[in-house]
Amino acid sequence: MDDSDKGDASDASNSPGAAAQTSSQMPIGGMVRDPREVKTNPSLTRFLRERLSTAFVGALVKIGVLRPRTATGELGPRSWKGLFAFLGTIFAIIFVWTSVHVVQPGNVAVPVTFGHAGAPLDSGLHITLPFTTAYSLSTRTQNYTMSSNSADGPKGAVDSAVSVLGQDGGSATVNATVLYRLDPSRATTVYRNLGRNYSAAVVRPAARGCVRGTFARYPVVNAATGAGNTVESDVGHCIKDKLVSQGVMLADFQLKQVTLEPKLQAAVSQKVAAQQLFQQQLFDVATAQKQADIKRIQALATADAEQLVSCGGKAATVAKNGQNTQVIVPNPQGQCSGPGLSQAYLQFTYIQALQAIAANPGTSTLVLPFDKNVTPLLNINGAGTTTTTP
Numbered sequence: 577m578d579d580s581d582k583g584d585a586s587d588a589s590n591s592p593g594a595a596a597q598t599s600s601q602m603p604i605g606g607m608v609r610d611p612r613e614v615k616t617n618p619s620l621t622r623f624l625r626e627r628l629s630t631a632f633v634g635a636l637v638k639i640g641v642l643r644p645r646t647a648t649g650e651l652g653p654r655s656w657k658g659l660f661a662f663l664g665t666i667f668a669i670i671f672v673w674t675s676v677h678v679v680q681p682g683n684v685a686v687p688v689t690f691g692h693a694g695a696p697l698d699s700g701l702h703i704t705l706p707f708t709t710a711y712s713l714s715t716r717t718q719n720y721t722m723s724s725n726s727a728d729g730p731k732g733a734v735d736s737a738v739s740v741l742g743q744d745g746g747s748a749t750v751n752a753t754v755l756y757r758l759d760p761s762r763a764t765t766v767y768r769n770l771g772r773n774y775s776a777a778v779v780r781p782a783a784r785g786c787v788r789g790t791f792a793r794y795p796v797v798n799a800a801t802g803a804g805n806t807v808e809s810d811v812g813h814c815i816k817d818k819l820v821s822q823g824v825m826l827a828d829f830q831l832k833q834v835t836l837e838p839k840l841q842a843a844v845s846q847k848v849a850a851q852q853l854f855q856q857q858l859f860d861v862a863t864a865q866k867q868a869d870i871k872r873i874q875a876l877a878t879a880d881a882e883q884l885v886s887c888g889g890k891a892a893t894v895a896k897n898g899q900n901t902q903v904i905v906p907n908p909q910g911q912c913s914g915p916g917l918s919q920a921y922l923q924f925t926y927i928q929a930l931q932a933i934a935a936n937p938g939t940s941t942l943v944l945p946f947d948k949n950v951t952p953l954l955n956i957n958g959a960g961t962t963t964t965t966p
Contacts (some may be wrong), residue, residue, distance in 0.1 A: 742796025
């Protein structure tokens with residue numbers, strides 16, 4: 577084939593008819609794509625980022641922080657009015673934010689302006705100078721517990737028990753609680769001298785030091801037993817004197833438990849047992865003395881009765897327990913007023929005694945001595961009862 581044929585063929589392929597013939601040969605209902613083309617989908621993240629970036633830049637341009645760009649890409653004039661309005665708004669927000677303070681109930685605030693601490697602020701709304709920071713301090717009663725048991729106080733706020741030495745050299749472990757609160761009128765002084773953590777700065781060392789110092793003035797056993805109330809009072813006064821000077825008020829000091837060392841505790845137990853035995857012995861002696869006094873009184877009464885029977889007596893008034901009582905006082909042995917009891921009276925008394933014995937339901941047999949003057953013949957009523965005479 578020569579060049580002319582090629583030209584004709586090329587012209588034929590470029591002609592409209594040839595194009596129509598070629599298009600008629602494409603697949604029906606499909607689309608032909610270049611396999612080298614990269615398929616991309618719209619990105620929401622990119623869209624939001626572009627929109628936000630555009631809005632942020634537009635806002636900075638509007639308030640005058642950035643200068644706008646013209647259509648040619650050159651920087652335009654800055655919006656000084658917007659810049660001044662923006663700075664004024666920021667300053668107003670800072671002014672209000674640092675000037676208005678709200679103090680919650682049960683607290684007091686110390687205002688600090690450029691390093692100067694002012695008068696304390698009570699609970700409520702307060703307006704101060706700009707750029708003032710208010711530091712809040714609690715005025716509620718707080719608890720400082722020293723104990724070997726972590727459950728004796730608030731969780732995580734229980735300190736270790738205090739080890740003490742008594743005047744006699746004995747050792748013990750003390751569990752106690754200090755209740756304290758801030759003096760609202762001296763909150764600025766406390767913040768300036770002690771800071772907000774004044775509990776660790778003054779309450780803890782004062783409490784532990786006073787406990788040790790007070791127990792050192794007493795024998796440890798006395799401090800743990802009989803003098804416990806006095807020790808508690810002395811420790812409370814010591815802590816109060818140290819806290820008040822620092823602007824902290826003592827609400828109460830509670831001495832909960834004093835645990836002696838094991839050897840000392842054993843010695844105290846032995847001493848208590850010995851004291852209890854001694855008290856029991858004293859009680860036994862007092863009981864024996866009282867019984868002896870009773871026997872002595874009974875013997876005197878018997879002697880008086882015998883003297884009264886043998887020699888008679890006379891009426892007299894005797895004061896007993898603040899009251900006057902009529903009694904019969906026996907006559908002395910050398911001043912007998914009569915011969916005493918007659919034989920007939922003694923026989924009558926004897927018979928009455930026998931009748932009382934016979935009337936007892938438990939009496940079944942009665943053996944009676946007799947002589948020619950006393951006839952022991954009694955009529956005892958009762959089934960199976962008999963009278964026997966020797």
